[in-house]
């Protein structure tokens with residue numbers, strides 16, 4: 060059952076992402092970390108529904124437990140777009156939450172990007188992708204890549220994006236049942252922050268790792284145990300700061316077979332890696348209508 064009513068005027072996906080690798084190069088004066096990371100989208104995600112309101116109100120009708128209405132990235136994104144565009148319009152919004160939260164697969168950031176693009180379309184504010192990516196960055200480091208919708212090599216804190224063409228394998232993503240705090244991982248004394256920068260070309264030839272993984276494995280036994288388990292079938296790696304881990308397969312069947320062998324205590328899903336996000340594919344289809 061979807062949480063989105065059939066009368067919603069616009070229904071759009073908010074896909075997950077994976078960090079196929081994540082290197083930490085250093086720490087900036089403001090405490091944020093300089094990264095190099097490779098983002099690819101998954102054909103699996105949340106879904107959002109939008110309808111116009113003439114009274115300027117932003118109403119999210121599907122609250123998330125533990126996230127107050129005005130802190131929800133969807134509401135924050137909608138308000139940021141109202142301020143930036145000066146529109147007098149508002150919106151009713153519904154979220155069908157399918158992605159695990161705080162899992163390193165970017166659900167909150169993707170919801171924010173889908174809200175920016177969806178309302179820009181509905182309100183006809185026509186801010187353009189550059190301005191929307193800029194607005195997105197004020198909501199979170201991962202929002203711009205979802206606004207752009209192209210698999211990318213990211214530098215800086217994730218905002219300097221170079222689009223890349225990657226293979227599109229199938230991924231098995233396992234979801235250890237633990238919440239990993241991004242701030243705790245980045246704040247850990249044992250985190251290595253001195254990986255030398257690499258060129259995107261050498262990365263595409265293969266390789267890379269996730270520098271956060273040793274810290275997360277040490278602090279979160281649930282993640283360490285899940286990695287041990289998945290590594291029995293496929294080379295497994297952490298995405299972002301976790302808790303989700305993933306392995307890649309040449310086809311869906313192989314991924315499904317491994318998924319069936321994981322214990323019930325380790326939920327998982329299978330999805331294809333995509334270089335153009337399904338949000339953008341949907342928006343392109345709408346533009347052609």
Ligand SMILES: C[C@@](CO)(OP(=O)(O)O)[C@H](O)COP(=O)(O)OP(=O)(O)OC[C@H]1O[C@@H](n2ccc(N)nc2=O)[C@H](O)[C@@H]1O
Nearest residue numbers: 090091092163164165199200201216241242245299300301
């Ligand atoms: C690590 C990545 C990789 O894609 O993803 P996730 O695991 O969150 O999905 C992101 O860079 C996460 O970016 P984002 O999700 O915006 O992080 P935030 O919640 O804003 O950051 C939480 C905290 O982590 C630290 N932080 C975050 C990003 C960064 N480049 N350096 C940092 O030091 C900061 O202390 C910040 O206050």
Ligand SMILES: Nc1ncnc2c1ncn2[C@@H]1O[C@H](COP(=O)(O)OP(=O)(O)O)[C@@H](O)[C@H]1O
Nearest residue numbers: 131132133160161162163164165166167168170
């Ligand atoms: N719409 C939203 N969806 C998910 N999380 C949200 C949302 N709005 C705010 N948040 C907050 O952002 C945190 C990180 O969410 P999420 O993007 O799922 O994690 P990650 O960046 O690790 O993939 C959540 O724990 C929650 O407190």
